[in-house]
Every structure is written in C-alpha cells, then in structure tokens.
Amino acid sequence: MNAEKNSSEPLPETPARALGDFIRTHRERLSPLAVGLPPGPRRRTPGLRREEVAQLCGVSPTWYTWIEQGRPVSASADALARIAVALQLSRAERAYLFELAAQRDPAEPDPAAQDVPAALLQTVGLIGAPAYVLDRQWNALRWNAPAAELFVGWLDGEHDRNLLAYTFTSMAARELIVDWETRARRLAAEFRADSIRHLNDPPTRALIDSLTAASDAFARYWASQDVFEREGGERAFQHPVRGRIVFNQITFKPAHREDLKLVILVGSE
Structure with missing residues (x-):
C-alpha cells in the first residue's frame, strides 16, 4: 500500500x-x-x-x-x-x-503496587450514605458504618471482603440483593470489562479461577463472554432488619488511580 x-x-x-x-x-x-x-x-x-x-x-x-x-x-x-x-x-x-492509544505506559509504575491515597480512605468516613472503596480485584479496602450495616455478610463482622466472592458464594448476598440473578450476571460482565488490562495478572487470574470452581453461576456467566461497563443506577436490597431499601449507586474513579473505585449508595427518594 x-x-x-x-x-x-x-x-x-x-x-x-x-x-x-x-x-x-x-x-x-x-x-x-x-x-x-x-x-x-x-x-x-x-x-x-x-x-x-x-x-x-x-x-x-x-x-x-x-x-x-x-x-x-x-x-x-x-x-x-x-x-x-x-x-x-x-x-x-x-x-x-x-x-x-488505549495502551499502558511501560514507564509508569503499576498502580496496584502503590499505596492507596490516604485522603481517599479518609473520605469514606466523611460520607453519610453507604460508601466503600474497591481495588482492582474488587476487594473492599475501606468502608463506612452505613455500608457495614447494609451489606450483611460482607462488610460487617469477619468476612471475605471481595465483592465478587460475596455475591457468588454467600447465601447472605442472595437474600440481600433483590433480583440476584440479574445483578450477579451483570456484575460478572462488568468485571470482565473492568479487568481487561490485568486479566492475566496472578491475583486477578487466581480470583477468576477460584470463583469458577466455587460457583456454577459465576462459571456460566464468565463463560458467556458478556461485557458491560460498570454503571450506576437503582440498587434494591431486602435487608433482614430494615426490609426493602432502594439506592442509586454512583461510582467514582480517583485521578491517577483508575484501578480504584469509590462507590456511594444514595438513598432513593
């Protein structure tokens, strides 16, 4: 040519x-x-x-x-x-x-190897609504009291802090999340899109392999190759104490640390 x-x-x-x-x-x-x-x-x-x-x-x-x-x-x-x-x-x-170019600069250090900004972690405690910070494998790094009160079996007590592991392996999640199957299917598709640049990193690969072995639902949804952007919108929960609660979810990515997410659940009017 x-x-x-x-x-x-x-x-x-x-x-x-x-x-x-x-x-x-x-x-x-x-x-x-x-x-x-x-x-x-x-x-x-x-x-x-x-x-x-x-x-x-x-x-x-x-x-x-x-x-x-x-x-x-x-x-x-x-x-x-x-x-x-x-x-x-x-x-x-x-x-x-x-x-x-949608490429990662080889001269830039891996964000996952850097310390999480202290100001971001402190911000979570200043928010009145349920809020939490996720890392690139969607482990909760910090959460506030309203989030711990809402997410029974995940952010309260001593539990695995990974959002995917909670969603797919905990009975508490199936009881808490309204329309669990739809939300779980979308969560797997969102993680596939979010993890594309580090899909073969050992921590991500280990998480996917363990979930595939532990959850038939995750294995099916992951094998479907569905890809969705992580988006906000309405989230409904059937809380064991408070009954049905509806929130609007908003997700923020800090500047220079797009491997992290600040998730806030704002009460629906």
Missing part, C-alpha cells in the same frame, strides 16, 4: 485519527534544532519531517505515516514510548498519548 497515494483520502473521526492528529501536531511544533538536526535551507514542513521522527523512533517511515494519518495499524506500547521520547512530550502529554 502506498501511504502517500492514499494520504488525501478522508478518514472518519476515530480514536486512531485522534491519535494521529495529536502526534502530527506535536511533530510540527518540534524544531530540528531541538533534536540536534540542522534546519536545512529548503524545509517546507513545519517542525520535523515524518521521516526524521521515524528515524529517531527506529520505525519505518511508512508505518509512522500511517499512524499520523489515523489508519488502523497496530501501535505497541514500546513504539508509542519511543514516539513520546522523540517528540519530547511532557508527562501530561505522554499520558494523553497513551490514553488515546
């Missing part, structure tokens, strides 16, 4: 096109002198030429051209990292580049 021959063909607005536009804009902003190249007497392109960036990145000029043109070609995290260095992107610009 001839990259230059097809360069005039209009491309639809896609994530690949947004990635290409971002890279092209930053290439045009970078002067040859900034990377140690002579400006040259007959330079028609603003900033660096595509061929120059390709050479700095150690990739083929044709492949780099296709990336800028927004064509559906594969861009590995390693190649994107080399582009980020060649274009001298700032930390924020580099993070934006990897977000556009």
